[in-house]
Amino acid sequence: MSSFYLTTPIYYASGEPHIGHAYTTILADVIARYRRRAGRDVLFLTGTDEHGQKIQEAAAAQGMSPLELCDLMAGRFEAAWAELGISHDRFIRTTEAEHRAVVTALLERLRDNGHIYEAEYAGWYSVGQERYFTEKEIGPDRVDPIAGEPVERIREKNWFFRMSLFQERLVRHIEDYPHWIVPATRRNEVLGFLNQPLADLSISRPRSRINWGIPLPWDDAQVCYVWVDALTNYVTASGAIDPAAPKEERGFGDPRPARWPADVHLIGKDILTTHAVYWPTLLMGADLRLPRKILAHGWWVVGDTKMSKSLGNVVDPLDLRERFGTDAVRWYLMREMPTGQDASYTPDRFLTRYDQLANILGNLVHRTLSMVKRYRGGIVPGGSADGLARETEEALEAYHEGLGGYRLHEGFAAAMSLARRANGFVESQEPWALARDPNRSGELDRTLATLVRTLAVLAAMFEPVVPAKARELATRSGLDGVPRFAELRTLEVGELAVTPGTPLFPRVEARPGSFG
Numbered sequence: 099m100s101s102f103y104l105t106t107p108i109y110y111a112s113g114e115p116h117i118g119h120a121y122t123t124i125l126a127d128v129i130a131r132y133r134r135r136a137g138r139d140v141l142f143l144t145g146t147d148e149h150g151q152k153i154q155e156a157a158a159a160q161g162m163s164p165l166e167l168c169d170l171m172a173g174r175f176e177a178a179w180a181e182l183g184i185s186h187d188r189f190i191r192t193t194e195a196e197h198r199a200v201v202t203a204l205l206e207r208l209r210d211n212g213h214i215y216e217a218e219y220a221g222w223y224s225v226g227q228e229r230y231f232t233e234k235e236i237g238p239d240r241v242d243p244i245a246g247e248p249v250e251r252i253r254e255k256n257w258f259f260r261m262s263l264f265q266e267r268l269v270r271h272i273e274d275y276p277h278w279i280v281p282a283t284r285r286n287e288v289l290g291f292l293n294q295p296l297a298d299l300s301i302s303r304p305r306s307r308i309n310w311g312i313p314l315p316w317d318d319a320q321v322c323y324v325w326v327d328a329l330t331n332y333v334t335a336s337g338a339i340d341p342a343a344p345k346e347e348r349g350f351g352d353p354r355p356a357r358w359p360a361d362v363h364l365i366g367k368d369i370l371t372t373h374a375v376y377w378p379t380l381l382m383g384a385d386l387r388l389p390r391k392i393l394a395h396g397w398w399v400v401g402d403t404k405m406s407k408s409l410g411n412v413v414d415p416l417d418l419r420e421r422f423g424t425d426a427v428r429w430y431l432m433r434e435m436p437t438g439q440d441a442s443y444t445p446d447r448f449l450t451r452y453d454q455l456a457n458i459l460g461n462l463v464h465r466t467l468s469m470v471k472r473y474r475g476g477i478v479p480g481g482s483a484d485g486l487a488r489e490t491e492e493a494l495e496a497y498h499e500g501l502g503g504y505r506l507h508e509g510f511a512a513a514m515s516l517a518r519r520a521n522g523f524v525e526s527q528e529p530w531a532l533a534r535d536p537n538r539s540g541e542l543d544r545t546l547a548t549l550v551r552t553l554a555v556l557a558a559m560f561e562p563v564v565p566a567k568a569r570e571l572a573t574r575s576g577l578d579g580v581p582r583f584a585e586l587r588t589l590e591v592g593e594l595a596v597t598p599g600t601p602l603f604p605r606v607e608a609r610p611g612s613f614g
């Protein structure tokens with residue numbers, strides 16, 4: 099079975115999980131579930147980013163040690179992911195001993211390769227973004243260009259990585275692989291950034307200022323810059339590096355069959371530069387392969403501003419969950435935001451998307467299973483289930499194109515359109531009329547079998563996004579779990595015992611106005 103490795107950003111352990119984190123993590127979960135259903139051996143990684151000035155300051159403000167705060171917050175993230183049905187295989191924390199050892203090994207490798215030097219540095223630092231910005235980027239107001247928060251002037255001795263050395267190679271890579279950074283707007287943004295000479299990257303901070311980090315192996319007075327530490331998590335979890343081995347056998351420069359490189363790094367557009375410039379050049383410097391793809395999605399915005407905790411405009415996804423269920427929230431987030439673009443949350447759009455689930459998919463399930471019960475005693479008739487063949491084929495093709503090509507909204511639109519066509523099939527076949535005519539009993543059998551077969555296909559298509567509901571749909575249809583895509587072709591539905599039950603997506607009377 100071929101493997102598939104995907105990652106989310108690791109989230110700062112200084113704040114509570116919110117809808118922004120939830121979006122990326124659900125997006126990753128949907129892709130992971132899709133690939134598993136398609137037969138891939140998936141490694142799905144998420145976790146928390148626990149070192150650096152931001153965490154140190156947040157802990158101090160709350161009268162806790164940094165590790166106490168991180169323990170608390172890592173627990174919150176894990177609990178939030180459990181509630182949202184996230185199926186990650188590994189939750190990494192950058193304070194883990196294994197990770198610290200891999201970061202140390204990476205730093206040693208960079209230094210042994212001659213890419214590290216020491217220098218005095220003066221620049222504008224943003225604690226919120228944990229990085230330096232240029233004069234041009236901060237503008238006359240001296241705020242970071244991402245969150246608009248004030249930056250601080252810092253002058254100190256740092257160790258540097260010769261990032262500039264890899265500029266040309268990086269540009270060539272981006273040009274040679276047009277789909278390496280998607281969507282294209284983000285690729286162009288990175289190419290634009292690389293039009294200017296690339297500066298070297300400061301990779302350390304003096305301990306006198308920040309103590310909370312991984313010490314440099316050759317200079318105990320400095321800790322590793324938090325972004326270098328954080329990005330390395332992707333390699334740590336892949337198992338490609340064995341930090342305990344002698345230097346030459348640690349796995350750098352070695353194309354051995356570990357999980358590295360990642361198939362896709364999912365990120366928000368706010369952390370594009372760190373992932374598409376810092377990270378690949380660090381990997382080049384350490385003789386490691388580059389990730390196969392970087393997918394930068396847009397922001398959930400309210401009006402013109404990014405939804406964020408500090409702006410106080412955060413919609414807590416867990417609030418929506420209580421009223422509509424986890425799967426409805428997942429569906430909304432995936433179906434509403436065109437993958438890669440910004441989208442704004444509105445209660446009306448949420449309801450519209452929920453109504454699709456209830457009135458199209460839910461309705462199809464309910465009427466199909468009820469008719470099997472009413473007309474055939476709850477047992478799906480054997481024989482031909484060959485209706486809707488072309489429609490199913492077309493929908494599956496568009497679906498795989500959408501999900502495989504990271505345009506998830508298009509894939510799920512195709513899945514919903516199959517459910518819509520199946521409802522149309524019910525109306526055109528008029529099973530209630532067939533049931534009254536003893537001469538047309540074969541036609542009724544074929545109609546019901548076709549519909550149940552379509553439900554099985556829909557269970558597979560919808561499972562990545564609404565996993566609990568899809569399992570329920572499969573169970574009610576008498577199936578032994580949600581089928582894998584490869585099983586659909588030969589799937590037999592005759593003799594399955596169905597149970598209609600209550601509506602899969604109940605009507606929710608309350609308007610969701612209060613959660614905007």
Ligand code: MSP
Pocket residue numbers: 106107108109110117118119121122147328329330364365366367368369396397398399404405406
């Ligand atoms: N710790 C760094 C990432 C290190 S990865 C090696 C970090 N953490 S974060 O907690 O700030 O999370 C940022 C990520 O959260 C974004 O890249 C994005 O995936 C997600 N989002 C945060 N707010 C968001 C929205 N309003 N909308 C969509 N996603 C957003 O940066």
